[in-house]
Amino acid sequence: MQTTGDQHLVKKINKTIVLEAIKKESPLSRAQLSEMTGLNKGTVSTLVSELIEEKLVYEIGLGRSSGGRKPVMLLFNKTAGYAIGVDLGVRYLLAVLTDLDGKIVSERQVELERSEAGYVLPVLANTVRSLADAAPDSPYGVVGVGIGVAGIVDDKGTVLFAPNLEWRQVELQRLLAEELELPVTIGNEANAGALGEMQYGAGQEASDLVYLSVGTGIGAGIVVGGRILPGTGGFAGEIGHTTIEQNGRKCSCGNKGCWEQYASEKALLEAAKPLGVERLGKLVELAESGSTEAIRLFHEVGESLGLGIANIVNTLNPDLILIGNQMTRAEPWIRSSIERVVTSRSLPFHRKQAQIRFASLDTHSTVLGSAYDAISAFFSKDRISL
Amino acid sequence: MQTTGDQHLVKKINKTIVLEAIKKESPLSRAQLSEMTGLNKGTVSTLVSELIEEKLVYEIGLGRSSGGRKPVMLLFNKTAGYAIGVDLGVRYLLAVLTDLDGKIVSERQVELERSEAGYVLPVLANTVRSLADAAPDSPYGVVGVGIGVAGIVDDKGTVLFAPNLEWRQVELQRLLAEELELPVTIGNEANAGALGEMQYGAGQEASDLVYLSVGTGIGAGIVVGGRILPGTGGFAGEIGHTTIEQNGRKCSCGNKGCWEQYASEKALLEAAKPLGVERLGKLVELAESGSTEAIRLFHEVGESLGLGIANIVNTLNPDLILIGNQMTRAEPWIRSSIERVVTSRSLPFHRKQAQIRFASLDTHSTVLGSAYDAISAFFSKDRISL
DNA sequence: AAACTTTGTATATCGGTTAAACAAAGTTTT
DNA sequence: AAAACTTTGTTTAACCGATATACAAAGTTT
CATH class of the missing domain: 3.30.420.40 (ATPase, nucleotide binding domain)
Structure with missing residues (x-):
């Protein structure tokens, strides 16, 4: 059955809370830790000394006094491993x-x-x-x-x-x-x-976010309440193969009208073939130099992206949608089309809560x-x- | 910050585990409880006596011995409130x-x-x-x-x-x-x-399920890891307004091509108007009496339902999709169309894990x-x- | 210099779990 | 039928971790 509770569990919980707080808010003193976690000062002391023992935390010296003894500031030992x-x-x-x-x-x-x-x-x-x-x-x-x-x-x-x-x-x-x-x-x-964006990038404040990896295909990393939504088998997120057009373009998956046939990098490059463009960088350059045709293509793909994003917004009511992978490079050219279509196609209450941003870690998410x-x-x- | 751990938390956890076990598997003895939860016999004894004190559990008498003292069987007191x-x-x-x-x-x-x-x-x-x-x-x-x-x-x-x-x-x-x-x-x-189907109906074995309320519109109750997925604002599940046809039928939400314009009871009845049918029951009767036209309409709506369900299956990788509300009455006429379209439109790995059933509590989910x-x-x- | 503040540790107490012993109440073996 | 074994459920002592409190250390303010 489930994990039952005992003192070890309690200690685990509290130790994790303390370490997590030090990781995020350091430098921090023991007194501050006690204050913010609600744990007793003594408890914090023993947990911290264990963490120091384990080389995960170290003392950096004295901090500023606010009218009494100076606090000993603690830091997460990020180079412990x-x-x-x-x-x-x-x-x-x-x-x-x-x-x-x-x-x-x-x-x-x-x-x-x-x-x-x-x-x-x-x-x-x-x-x-x-x-x-x-x-x-x-x-x-x-x-x-x-x-x-x-x-x-x-x-x-x-x-x-x-x-x-x-x-x-x-x-x-x-x-x-x-x-x-x-x-x-x-x-x-x-x-x-x-995970990357949530921890180190543009998703640090969100708890319900969807990261869209828009490259050759489109995949989604769905985060619910701060955790990845795995699905039963662990393969949730194959959102590129959702249908947005009943009798639409053929897809390699054998289906018709899959989203990624309209909104992926591949779809964009397919449409750009007549322009003699084979790589996304090239198309971006064209758009930068003012090619109306290139810009039109970006707008189109932006609209298709927006449509699928609106579907996500209505279904999952996230607070953040992050567009990642290759398509981040097209941000200036697709951003407004996406916003416009999402606004028109999603329900007002849902739209109001959903921010749309681009991955801030770029290719490193x-x-x-x-x-x-x-x-x-x-x-x-x-x-x-x- | 988060809830920290102390003995009270431990007791809460264990007491909940014990009560939950009695609820689900009763009649049960203290020894069995200890065995299945991993909790010490003494711990179970004290927790059970508290639950008895609280009138949530009672002793029903002695059970069968397996070679030793007869166990005292415990029951959840379902009429405590x-x-x-x-x-x-x-x-x-x-x-x-x-x-x-x-x-x-x-x-x-x-x-x-x-x-x-x-x-x-x-x-x-x-x-x-x-x-x-x-x-x-x-x-x-x-x-x-x-x-x-x-x-x-x-x-x-x-x-x-x-x-x-x-x-x-x-x-x-x-x-x-x-x-x-x-x-x-x-x-x-x-x-x-x-929630209803998960607790008392067809969803009792599933941990990742999507309940589709198919009536006038289509709404979804999404369950992830045994819990309702609320979304940031608490209004996830407005899946009826996801687009399945870019330039499809107009919807009351102001959008075009919303799923519920194709797959809801309302959509079905709209299509049935030429037959002079205004209520679902009537259409079911027609189908039962062999009307090919009525059966065709059911097949169509089944296909549309299947399309949206395939989208859900690809995105969320659930182990169960439950169709509820009014549309349950159409089960015999739509089931095969749904299954067929879901199979053709969802990815093989996802399809394999996803069962599709109808709500077993009918109008009482x-x-x-x-x-x-x-x-x-x-x-x-x-x-x-x- | 005296009074107050803040930090961090030490100590006693409390509440909960566990392990082990044990009593109660069976069944099985001889 | 008695002895031996089994299973159940309670009791007891030990343990562990958190808390409250006291207190020492090290500041600042008056």
Whole structure:
């Protein structure tokens, strides 16, 4: 059944609360911690001294007095360990080494010439190892590796299907964990992006947000009450394949009228072919130089994006929609079309609460979210997830 | 900040676990409880004796021995109190009195001649009072009133907008709580339906389900991990106004191509007008008597329903979709169309996990869900929500 | 210099769980 | 039928963590 309660649980809860507070609001004194958490001063003292023992927190010195003894200020020891985040994309692999606060220490980008698992896996493992070697000495070393994959991943870390990589049934988690001898977490690319933006980017104030990864296809990372919505099998978010036109354009999934046939980068580039444009950067340049045709194409794709976003807004009533991945680069050209269509197609009460923004971590949402996944797994060992 | 942990919290957690276990699996002995919850025998003993003290549990006598002392069997005292659930619909009001286990003890149905709050509220209050008077004597009496409204309700129990009732900004929770001097909970009709089916109906095994209230419009109660997904403002689920056809039929919301213009009871009856049919029952009769035209209409509406359901399946990866409200009556005529379209339009992995069923409580999903809402509020006072 | 404030630790108490012992009430074996 | 074993449920002691309170340390203000 459920986890029952005992003193250990209580301690876990409180210790997590204290650590989380230090992470977010530091520098902080024990007295302030007691004040803001509601925990007794003595309790905070013992928990903090344990955290110091564990090298997760340290004292930075005395703070300003407000009419009495000076407080001892505490800081989260962000370099107590390091994490590795990977974005396993279509023809590339982006990997970063971060400290426990998500700050990038080192970065690698690798072009993937082929996509079979037999080729990709060794490259991936080598890249990760090279980053791990680059990690500074620290009490905990590399605490884990998080990987975001553009595909359907189950809760055991098996890639069930990744259309762009042409992978089926690849037991990524098991294979990598064995190879690297490190804790490995596997997640969907859009979910990782959502996590990344929520922790380190534009989604830090939102609790119900939807991160849209708009690239070759469209995937969504749905966050409800601060947590990723996984769905039963762990593959919620395949929103690119929702129908917005009953008898619309054919999709690779075998269906007709899928949203991503109208609103993805791929759809945009398809429409831009007559202009002799093959890459998004090129189309942006054209728009910048005043090409009305290019601008029209952006407006069209913006409208299609807006339509699907309005559907999300009506269904999930989020407070924030974040547009991420490649399409962030088109922000100046699509923003107003999106806003307009969302306003016209969503219900007033829902529209009022929903902000629409672009991912602030740019191309790094997924990679940082993956790193956070690893960090989070490390912390949840003897802590509780809030 | 968050709730910190102490012994009281631990006790709350464990007591809730024990009570919940007795509710669901009774009759049960203390030894069995200890076994299944993992709690120590002594702990279970003290918790159970408190629950007995509180009249929520009682001993029914000795059970079968399995080679030792006979166990004392415990039962949940479902008549320790009663709850009232109300479904505030378009031209009617359905209200039930239930025991704490959701069993209906008494029922009232009232036709509403007019829809203004000034008319409806007194009728509602009188109906509730009459049901409350009908409640048998019990330790806790009527523990609360839950109301499901076909409209947008905020988290404070104010009906922001109910198109069919033509209500705007009606502070239902406050007004009723003052009038009735009872705890009142207000919820959306589809959310209540989802709760009802999840607790007492076809959704008891599912943890990620979507209840579709298909009537005049289409609303969804989305359940994620056993909990209603509220959205930021509390009005998630307005899925009837998602676009499935970019330039489709005009909708009362001012938009074009809304799902409910194709898949609701209203849409069906609109299409049935040429047949001289004005009510769903009539159309069902026609289909039963073999009218190919009527059957065709059902197939069409089934296909439209299937399309939107496929969108839900791809987006949320639920394990169960429940079709409720009026459209349940059309099950034999629409089921296969729905299944077919969902299968063709949703992704294989998602489809495999998603069952599609019809609400098993029929017209009582909402009213029972509302009652459960009230029961749940009563229990969460000195317990924790699991 | 005296009085007040704030910080952080130490100590006693409290409330809850657990483990272990045990009594009560069975069944099985001989 | 007695002895041996089993199962149930209570009791007791020990433990653990939080809280309240007192207090020491280290400031600031008057």
